[in-house]
Amino acid sequence: MSAQPTLMEEITEEIASLSVNRQSEVLDFVLFLKQRELEAVWDSIPDNEAYKLREEFAAEDRQLAENATQDYLAQLKREDNA
Numbered sequence: 001m002s003a004q005p006t007l008m009e010e011i012t013e014e015i016a017s018l019s020v021n022r023q024s025e026v027l028d029f030v031l032f033l034k035q036r037e038l039e040a041v042w043d044s045i046p047d048n049e050a051y052k053l054r055e056e057f058a059a060e061d062r063q064l065a066e067n068a069t070q071d072y073l074a075q076l077k078r079e080d081n082a
Contacts, residue, residue: 015026
């Protein structure tokens with residue numbers, strides 16, 4: 001009795017038979033599907049929760065920008081004094 005190949009085995013076999021260019025297209029499509037999954041999850045977040053996350057991300061971005069600016073100013077001062 002032969003075991004029926006799994007879906008992943010079938011996909012792998014079919015992709016292996018394609019040219020490298022076509023394999024690259026398959027990879028691009030898989031990455032597109034993964035991105036679409038992420039976006040679907042994000043879209044399923046309630047608006048009030050999404051708003052809180054956007055505010056949190058914005059605060060983190062501001063803090064990172066302020067830290068980078070301070071580091072940059074300190075570096076400029078060191079260069080001026082050198």
